[in-house]
Structure formats: C-alpha cells, structure tokens
Amino acid sequence: MDSTLLAVIGIVFIATPVRSTFGFGEALVSVPLLCFYIPVRTAVPLATLLSVVIAALILIQDWRNVRARSAAWLIREQPRSIRSTRRRGNSDEELFVPTSGAFRPDR
Numbered sequence: 001m002d003s004t005l006l007a008v009i010g011i012v013f014i015a016t017p018v019r020s021t022f023g024f025g026e027a028l029v030s031v032p033l034l035c036f037y038i039p040v041r042t043a044v045p046l047a048t049l050l051s052v053v054i055a056a057l058i059l060i061q062d063w064r065n066v067r068a069r070s071a072a073w074l075i076r077e078q079p080r081s082i083r084s085t086r087r088r089g090n091s092d093e094e095l096f097v098p099t100s101g102a103f104r105p106d107r
Contacts (some may be wrong), residue, residue: 004037004038007036007040008034008037008046009035011029011033011034011037012050014030015030016050019051019054026047026054027047027051030043030050031043031044031047032061034047035068073077076085
C-alpha cells in the first residue's frame with residue numbers, strides 16, 4: 001500500500017472516535033491532518049463523505065431512539081434555510097456577520 005493511503009486511513013481512524021465520543025468534530029481533526037497528505041480540494045469532500053457515512057451508520061444503529069417529531073421538523077425546515085442562504089448570496093462576509101454578531105467595519 002502507498003504511504004499516503006496508509007496515512008489517510010490512519011487519520012480516519014483517529015477522527016472517527018472523536019465523532020463517536022463528542023458527537024461532532026471529526027472534520028476538525030481530520031481535515032487539517034489530511035491536508036498534509038492530500039490536496040484541500042480532496043480532503044474536505046472526503047471528510048464530508050466520512051461524516052455522512054458515520055451519521056448514517058449511527059442512525060442505522062440507533063434508529064429506535066430517534067424522536068420522529070423533532071427529526072421531521074428539522075427535515076421540513078431545511079429547504080427554507082437553504083433558500084434564505086441563497087437569497088443573501090454566497091459572500092462569506094454576508095453569512096458571517098449576521099450570524100456571529102460581529103460589527104461590519106465602516107468602508
């Protein structure tokens with residue numbers, strides 16, 4: 001096996017327990033480490049795919065504990081959230097400033 005592949009597999013095995021323990025944070029661990037071995041344009045989608053797969057596995061394992069009414073509300077509200085984000089545009093500053101409470105400097 002290639003040393004890069006071994007490093008990526010090792011990083012995934014390091015990041016997965018972080019998600020299992022805390023419920024989030026695997027991308028915080030995996031993406032910076034993956035960037036040492038693979039390009040950012042590959043590391044970010046890989047971390048996202050990893051996150052989705054782990055979430056699906058957790059859902060399959062614990063589906064009896066899911067609160068259906070809360071899950072239905074989240075799924076129902078998702079398109080509204082996406083529409084409002086698109087209406088505001090794709091500027092990082094436009095998304096960051098209203099949600100963070102930061103003040104926009106005078107221009």
